[in-house]
Amino acid sequence: MSARLIIASNRIALPGAPKPGGLAVALADALAERGGGIWFGWSGEVVERETRGVRLFAEGLVEYAVADLTPEEYEGYYLGYSNRALWPVFHYRVDLAHFDEADFAAYEHVNRRFARLLVQFTRPDDVVWVHDYHLMLMGQEMRASGWDGRMGFFLHIPFPAPEIFSALPQHQRLARGLCSYDLIGFQTNRDTANFRRYLIENAGAVVEDARTLRVFDRSVRIETFSIGIDPDEFAELAESREGRAAAERLGKITENRALVIGVDRMDYSKGLPQRMEAFGRVLDDHVELRGDVSFVQIAPPSREAVDAYQMLREQLDQLAGRINADYADLDWMPIRYLARSYGRGSLAGLYRLARVGLVTPLMDGMNLVAKEFIAAQHPDDPGALVLSEFAGAAEQLPAAILVNPHDIAAMADAIFRALSMPIEERRERWQSLIANVREQDIAWWRRAFLASLDDTQT
Known part of the structure; x- marks a missing residue:
């Protein structure tokens, strides 16, 4: 025993x-x-x-x-x-x-x-x-x-x-x-x-x-x-009533536009300002995407008593406001920035809806959001994962699109590449990624x- x-x-x-x-x-x-x-x-x-x-x-x-x-x-x-x-x-x-x-x-x-x-x-x-x-x-x-x-x-x-x-x-x-x-x-x-x-x-x-x-x-x-993670459990959450309801709610708002999603605690290690700047750069460089892609960043606050976190919150508020002011239209908002938390079932449903998962910390021990995003995908039409090379998960997930989160231009290129990736390549990458997530759960x-x-x- x-x-x-x-x-x-x-x-x-x-x-x-x-x-x-x-x-x-x-x-x-x-x-x-x-x-x-x-x-x-x-x-x-x-x-x-x-x-x-x-x-x-x-x-x-x-x-x-x-x-x-x-x-x-x-x-x-x-x-x-x-x-x-x-x-x-x-x-x-x-x-x-x-x-x-x-x-x-x-x-x-x-x-x-x-x-x-x-x-x-x-x-x-x-x-x-x-x-x-x-x-x-x-x-x-x-x-x-x-x-x-x-x-x-x-x-x-x-x-x-x-x-x-x-x-x-x-x-x-x-x-x-x-x-x-x-x-x-x-x-x-x-x-x-x-x-x-x-x-x-x-x-x-x-x-x-x-x-x-x-x-x-x-x-x-x-x-x-x-x-x-438990990939089977997370895949079930994506198909659950809570997961489907969350995807349906967001789908009505985005009106089936391509969805880029990020989910992180509000922490300076997560690279959130760089990520917003990179998405803004995508809209700068690709006029054809304006009105056709939406970025949802969920960032529940944490450790709000620490000064560095208060400064980060202000910076994100300003960045999201500036990009939306520059590009939003009557029927389209480029960035939906949500400083609140959601249940795991809701997140799983949103991951499945997304075309691109954006996981770009400046430094992270592992970052299980990357693995949850992979587990939530539909095998027939999986989204693409853009992953920081400084996330611990990058060691295990080389089939993701790996980026340096300090390089705004390269990150913007990676987001565009993920949005335009053919379905055959998305499936091939996902199969390699999910095999690892399942093997080392x-x-x-x-x-x-x-x-x-x-x-x-x-």
Whole structure:
């Protein structure tokens, strides 16, 4: 029988609540496959005083243990170090990073507090799987609290080149903390190579084999596990009542014009201004497309308390307004810019309706929108995917039209190419893309990671 699984993540999908996406479903499935376990994380609530314990909920054989944050922890750990320091640096935006010793102290404190709370629930033969950049020090703090069992960590965002990572004043502390895990998983081979190079060049790591380094008096396995989706489920969503209704609503507005679609959180890493500029360039260069193509950009706001996001919102408002003012007509609006969220079923229906999926982040760990767009397509008449070469998904999806999102002219050419692509080429590209999405799906990801973790030696 497999060892009991314990999962730790910044946020947690509580029982009874709808799962926000494929990752939450995948982690719940991983716990179920192991015959039960514990999922630990932040409740999402901010309370005035620090609570010593956790609140427990149960669903079947899975226990959910949640902890709250105080206002000081929320400001320093979450908004501060996680999102004003780690997020921009890991996305190669050192210019936007804010380095504050008090924020890092809060980050350390929350990682330590969460570790001590979780250790209370562990058994000697458990397997612990920690997720993402919020909890990079949690493994080391669990070791300090006496836990010596098997532990893995998966980073969902990019890991930057060593020269960029070293900009963090606490880079050595973070690297040492990460190496307390037995297995560290990354989204792409590029991320894995970046971390290995950092450890070899900055921490004196010695290569033991293709997957393992000896560093900080430990053997640490470092591997690539590219996260996927459930493509069959997403294809069903595209055909669902919700999916069809969303496509019908938008179809009435666009009046069967060719549709270009982008769906992203409102984040400076997503390349949204460059994308709008590229679409405007298409209309500049191709008079024949004016009135015949519409661009829908769905961009729900996120982290609105962070200044960089407020500035981005203003920039997008201005860009969309200017392009529409230049080209709109009485019966046609070039850009429909929607700063709100939609359900997964609605998005699946909109993806199927679209002729072009525009996924052009400046830097992204994976970007599952690219894979969802592919899964939602009708096999007989699939849309074309324009994908940034800096999205992690580009490593797996070379049959997409790959672009440099900083090159506005090249991106405009790629959009035009996708709009005018013959159906035979669209089918051929889609068949190659969907084969990969199906082969390395979300179940493959979690099983591959846990199999490798089970194989490590503590």
